[in-house]
Amino acid sequence: MNIGLLVSEPEDEIVKKICMGAVKAANDKEVTLVIMPGKKLCSKKGTAKDDDFDYQYNALFDYAKQISFDVILVDIERIGKNVTILRKEAFLNKFKDIPLLTLSEQEGYTCVNQVENEKEHFEQLGYEAVCDAIFYVKNQVLPPAEPNQKFEFNPEPDYKALINIAEIGRKILHRKYESEASYKVVTNIALENGLKDCGIFLYDKKVKNNEKNTWKIPEKIGVKAAIINGKEALFDDGKLETETSEIISLFTRDSNKVLIMGNLFVGDCQLGAMIVDFHKKFLIDNFFDSITGILTGISRLSYLERQLQETREELYDVQEELARDDSVLDHIGDQDYLTGGLNRRGFFAKAYDLLKENFNEGKTAIVAYINMESLKNINDIYGHEEGDRVVKKVADILQKVFDDCIIGRIRGDEFAVIEITDDEDRSEALREEMSVQNTKLFSESKRYINHLQYSICEFSYEENLSLRQMLKETDESLQRIKGNI
Known part of the structure; x- marks a missing residue:
């Protein structure tokens, strides 16, 4: 007993x-x-x-x-x-x-x-x-x-x-x-x-x-x-x-x-x-x-x-991404030299502030990765000037789709997005709108294929959930999508 x-x-x-x-x-x-x-x-x-x-x-x-x-x-x-x-x-x-x-x-x-x-x-x-x-x-x-x-x-x-x-x-x-x-x-x-x-x-x-x-x-x-x-x-x-x-x-x-x-x-x-x-x-x-x-x-x-180890890993990831970034200008200031929006540094600074101020009980973080899978071929075949025009076009589309979100060009061919919301249907609405805009973008291109691959994930509030973890899971989701197409 x-x-x-x-x-x-x-x-x-x-x-x-x-x-x-x-x-x-x-x-x-x-x-x-x-x-x-x-x-x-x-x-x-x-x-x-x-x-x-x-x-x-x-x-x-x-x-x-x-x-x-x-x-x-x-x-x-x-x-x-x-x-x-x-x-x-x-x-x-x-x-x-x-x-x-x-x-x-x-x-x-x-x-x-x-x-x-x-x-x-x-x-x-x-x-x-x-x-x-x-x-x-x-x-x-x-x-x-x-x-x-x-x-x-x-x-x-x-x-x-x-x-x-x-x-x-x-x-x-x-x-x-x-x-x-x-x-x-x-x-x-x-x-x-x-x-x-x-x-x-x-x-x-x-x-x-x-x-x-x-x-x-x-x-x-x-x-x-x-x-x-x-x-x-x-x-x-x-x-x-x-x-x-x-x-x-x-x-x-x-x-x-x-x-x-x-x-x-x-x-x-x-x-x-x-x-x-x-x-x-x-x-x-x-x-x-x-x-x-x-x-x-x-x-x-x-x-x-354990938290210190996670921070170390995050710093290593940032260092690696900076080393892989193809624009030296993106290492200076917060603005992307090509699109006029946020660069990698600016995106992370804004994202961290957003999470600190607004991510709490009852809220959901929506994180998206968007990859321009055709950009390398466009640059190789039609030149970087045409490639730059396509990047600007995509940036304008993302600004319309992800209105009021924090958007940044974190690599030459990749954008990241984050938003804090209490709207349960928000992520699904974003996926639907991205599908519509992606179809339009694909049909407008006559000389080459211009198609976006993207992943939109949502995360409920947890005290120890870091930006790095959310970005990692979203990136892994995008890689799985790439592998299935």
């Missing part, structure tokens, strides 16, 4: 006691328990007073909806300490499809048996909650209260926790690793500290989570490193991703575990999650947050290095 325990923060002395009681019960009853410390609920996401990014920590609770828990326990008194009753109810209603018990009275919801153990009240409450959850799932009613238990919790001294944090930081943050290798260092450290289960999971792209963009958990998540039952996890065919809803079951297929889960985020973006064997040192103030903070740091570095 899998039980989720939603609590606020390990720094709370009451939460520590509840967790220790719940852990004892999970071990005694041989069930899986996942502790999810998601901080206190915020009355409103992303407000200036949320300096601790509590609304980002709250995202950890969203995983509880996705993971296949048999029952969820919620310490609503401490999670909802700073919000209204209606806000608490709205939070609990998110789990309406999952059996749920609260640790304190909340009108409209089933509460676990309250305990009378004054000396170890909250430890007994945590123990009682897990025992009640097991019985409730099987019988849909609460059992008689559990007898009082004896609890032994001898927390490690804080200085030992600080030594652990310093050691992890030294091994990870001061070295340069090959791609993804730093994550395996983390799982190796977990092994060295006696933990048999540890997993680091990251999304391929950062996921926005703020007042305007409430996040939706992606269906898939990447497995950066994982040890299960003390061994490095191996996946079929080297597959390094899994269903996000299955990240707990990866560890619990063969045996019951007590795990703790933390989410990784930076700013208002969710990056992924960490899951690890529960250890009493995780209840030391700020220890678990420090671990997830270090992981967030190396995750952030990984994202930045």
Whole structure:
């Protein structure tokens, strides 16, 4: 049986006691328990007073909806300490499809048996909650209260926790690793500290989570490193991703575990999650947050290095295209010397500004490549003067078709176009108009064939979608068209 325990923060002395009681019960009853410390609920996401990014920590609770828990326990008194009753109810209603018990009275919801153990009240409450959850799932009613238990919790001294944090930081943050290798260092450290289960999971792209963009958990998540039952996890065919809803079951297929889960985020973006064997040192103030903070740091570095590599590739592409450009004049200024419109440099400058200012949620970028496939033959047979006239003619046609778009002659025989729109039919209308104009151009030429090959692609907004990626896909589409004609 899998039980989720939603609590606020390990720094709370009451939460520590509840967790220790719940852990004892999970071990005694041989069930899986996942502790999810998601901080206190915020009355409103992303407000200036949320300096601790509590609304980002709250995202950890969203995983509880996705993971296949048999029952969820919620310490609503401490999670909802700073919000209204209606806000608490709205939070609990998110789990309406999952059996749920609260640790304190909340009108409209089933509460676990309250305990009378004054000396170890909250430890007994945590123990009682897990025992009640097991019985409730099987019988849909609460059992008689559990007898009082004896609890032994001898927390490690804080200085030992600080030594652990310093050691992890030294091994990870001061070295340069090959791609993804730093994550395996983390799982190796977990092994060295006696933990048999540890997993680091990251999304391929950062996921926005703020007042305007409430996040939706992606269906898939990447497995950066994982040890299960003390061994490095191996996946079929080297597959390094899994269903996000299955990240707990990866560890619990063969045996019951007590795990703790933390989410990784930076700013208002969710990056992924960490899951690890529960250890009493995780209840030391700020220890678990420090671990997830270090992981967030190396995750952030990984994202930045990937973006840097993409930027390098884009610069290499620009350098290559400049070297292939047949007009030295096009390297100076923004204007194409022949058509009077934008040259390559001008097009890219305008395109980048357009994307930065106007490409956002709900908008679509339309990118087109137009190739004058006959220009070389015209130049060879009829001379460059005739070729220049044809280029000007094509530029005039494109100006009519792509009115209000950014158009540039990026090579001697090739034009590029970009537009940002919210018109769903815009790209199809442009294709139809290009077909009409292309037919006219073809029929007007008496001495030679003057025909355009073109590709018009559309791209929905994504935070990490670059101009280079859009141009690359459009160019590949054009090459496929050329190959089929």
